[in-house]
Amino acid sequence: MERKYVLVINPGSTSTKVAIYDGDVEIKTHKIQHKEDELAKYDSILDQYEYRLNLILNWLDKENIKLCSLKAVVGRGGLLRPIPGGTYLVTDKMIEDLRLGVGGEHAANLGGILARGIADRENISSYIVDPVSVDEFEEVARISGLNLIERKSLIHALNIKAVSHRRAEELNKNLEELNLIVAHLGGGISVAPVRRGRMIDVNNASEMGPFSPERTGSLPVGDLVKMCYSGNYTYEDMKKKIKGKGGLMSYLDTIDAREVEKRIESGDEYAKLIFDAMIYQIGKEIGAASAVLKGEVDNIILTGGLACSKYLVERLTEMVSFIGPVIVYPGEDEMGALNKGVLRVINGEEKPKIYENEVIR
Ligand SMILES: Nc1ncnc2c1ncn2[C@@H]1O[C@H](COP(=O)(O)OP(=O)(O)OP(=O)(O)O)[C@@H](O)[C@H]1O
Numbered sequence: 001m002e003r004k005y006v007l008v009i010n011p012g013s014t015s016t017k018v019a020i021y022d023g024d025v026e027i028k029t030h031k032i033q034h035k036e037d038e039l040a041k042y043d044s045i046l047d048q049y050e051y052r053l054n055l056i057l058n059w060l061d062k063e064n065i066k067l068c069s070l071k072a073v074v075g076r077g078g079l080l081r082p083i084p085g086g087t088y089l090v091t092d093k094m095i096e097d098l099r100l101g102v103g104g105e106h107a108a109n110l111g112g113i114l115a116r117g118i119a120d121r122e123n124i125s126s127y128i129v130d131p132v133s134v135d136e137f138e139e140v141a142r143i144s145g146l147n148l149i150e151r152k153s154l155i156h157a158l159n160i161k162a163v164s165h166r167r168a169e170e171l172n173k174n175l176e177e178l179n180l181i182v183a184h185l186g187g188g189i190s191v192a193p194v195r196r197g198r199m200i201d202v203n204n205a206s207e208m209g210p211f212s213p214e215r216t217g218s219l220p221v222g223d224l225v226k227m228c229y230s231g232n233y234t235y236e237d238m239k240k241k242i243k244g245k246g247g248l249m250s251y252l253d254t255i256d257a258r259e260v261e262k263r264i265e266s267g268d269e270y271a272k273l274i275f276d277a278m279i280y281q282i283g284k285e286i287g288a289a290s291a292v293l294k295g296e297v298d299n300i301i302l303t304g305g306l307a308c309s310k311y312l313v314e315r316l317t318e319m320v321s322f323i324g325p326v327i328v329y330p331g332e333d334e335m336g337a338l339n340k341g342v343l344r345v346i347n348g349e350e351k352p353k354i355y356e357n358e359v360i361r
């Protein structure tokens with residue numbers, strides 16, 4: 001029988017990662033790096049659709065993967081309306097919301113649109129898995145302190161769900177039996193109390209919680225408001241300061257933790273202060289998550305690129321191991337997680353969700 005594959009598409013702000021899976025085996029993978037001046041030609045992320053689509057089709061052609069050899073296409077899910085976690089069929093309503101950017105602009109919004117664009121050519125199904133807008137909040141977590149502003153669940157859901165499943169498998173338990181605190185430590189940081197499989201709270205990775213390599217996290221609001229009204233900065237300037245030019249970047253002019261570690265090793269006390277401060281804030285957020293779980297924590301999981309840093313892991317572990325055993329899964333495997341989400345549906349372990357039936361609000 002002819003072999004059929006799953007195509008995985010993960011659009012990021014500067015690259016589009018693609019991979020082909022045969023069952024759970026990755027047989028081809030590639031990171032299509034986009035040049036800044038190429039992307040600059042487009043007014044919006046959505047306008048990059050044809051450009052990214054053609055690059056993916058060219059890659060498939062080069063790798064001699066025929067579209068008729070695909071059985072499904074899956075894309076990273078973006079800023080949709082708040083929905084529960086799971087694997088979702090890409091429906092017309094989802095495409096409409098991704099095009100409208102109902103939750104904001106994010107490169108991942110192109111994931112579902114690209115997946116559908118390719119799948120429709122062969123009349124096969126397209127999916128997204130655990131998008132950024134997965135919302136499993138308890139009602140109390142939505143209250144911000146100002147009635148005009150609601151706390152939102154914007155979260156590294158794909159990796160957090162994947163590592164939670166991984167830990168449950170390792171312990172030979174159902175996820176529903178475990179209470180975990182998962183800290184996804186990447187360019188942005190999400191720290192989530194995961195109670196019996198549900199991410200019941202999180203710092204919104206783009207606006208709250210600890211600062212990260214490129215984001216400010218929470219800021220003293222009075223000073224922030226003063227800056228906004230100082231006349232010195234535009235709306236775009238302020239947005240960029242909070243996400244992109246915040247965090248390590250704002251103090252040390254780099255988002256690269258390896259570079260920061262080198263500076264610390266060479267005796268740079270300022271770099272040490274800033275890196276230690278980021279670790280301190282992450283530790284405090286983990287402490288907050290443990291209070292949400294009333295101290296019943298089976299494991300604290302550290303994951304994402306920063307979890308490759310021995311310096312960070314050692315100091316963070318020292319700070320939070322009184323709460324529960326710390327497990328480290330360095331890096332992330334978003335491509336594998338997307339493929340696994342589709343396999344669960346293809347193998348009949350899970351029913352695909354229909355976006356318009358699941359929208360929470
Ligand atoms: N081996 C390593 N040692 C120390 N730090 C590392 C290592 N590998 C990556 N990092 C750091 O991890 C951070 C980026 O993590 P990662 O690559 O997971 O983020 P991303 O995928 O760009 O963003 P996000 O996870 O928010 O989507 C950077 O600060 C990077 O320097």
Ligand SMILES: CCCC(=O)O
Binds near residue numbers: 155204
């Ligand atoms: C908001 C979580 C995902 C991201 O930071 O891109």
